[in-house]
Amino acid sequence: MSEEGAGTQKIAAFFDVDGTLIPEPSLERRFFCAARQSGAIPVGNYILWAREALRLLPNGIAATVHGNKRYWSGVRCDQVLQQMETIVFFEEGMERAAWHARQGHRIVLVSGMPEALALLVACAVECELESRRVGGQVLVCATRMEERDGRWTGRLLGGAMYGEEKSRAVKRIAQEHRIELHDSHAYGNTLLDRPMLAALGHAHVVNPGRDLAAVANRCDWEIWHWHVEKSLGQSLPLAQPMRRGGESRA
Secondary structure, eight states: OOHHHHHHTTOEEEEOOBTTTBOSSOHHHHHHHHHHHTTOSOTHHHHHHHHHHHHHGGGOHHHHHHSOOGGGTTOBTTHHHHHOOEEEEEHHHHHHHHHHHHTTOEEEEEEEEEHHHHHHHHHHHHHHHHHTTOOOOEEEEEEOEEEETTEEEEEESSOOSSTHHHHHHHHHHHHHHTOOGGGOEEEESSGGGHHHHHHSSEEEEESOOHHHHHHHHHHTOEEEOOOOEEEEEOOOOSOSOOOBSOOOOO
16 A cells, blocks of 8 residues: 555444435335335334333433333344345535545444444445445444344343433544544534544534534635435345444443
């Protein structure tokens, strides 16, 4: 590797997924709706979710919403393949990812969605980058869920990937891959992404609401407005080499 290439490998672009690379509603919500309509979600899961929500409520609304995956209890992990047919990206977001890839920067997806779903997104991003004649492996750091006999138990392995957990994950990935935080980039679209944005030298906010836009203006973060949507066919195998950027930990 040339000295220039070695230098760019020390820089990374960390992308939140839902609302940043992919338009809302969240990909996990779409997956849940499809699984529910197919009958893959047991009725008892709603009770399990409610009980877990009550347990998490003292930790705040964010913990209740993002840290509760009990609705996936007993659902087969391969339902991701059966229910997710297409992924829609922001064209401007993919162009930005391609720009980073051309510079030789690492690309990392940091998302609160289940890791299996995030790995499919990573494969779709890699395919899109290849279609633009730029290569590069996309790393994934997402919420990990316990599996038993090919089914999710609804329990998390480590912390849910949101808020401060994203910041910790970014710093861990940087240490593991010798990435310079000061020279790297982060992209997010909500206040829950703020810790991650603040951890990197170059913060970018995408389609922000009023509160995040105000923070971006105070911190002199770059603001992007992405609107053009592009659908990518999705027929990628779930069984593939794992590309974790780092495991989520409590």
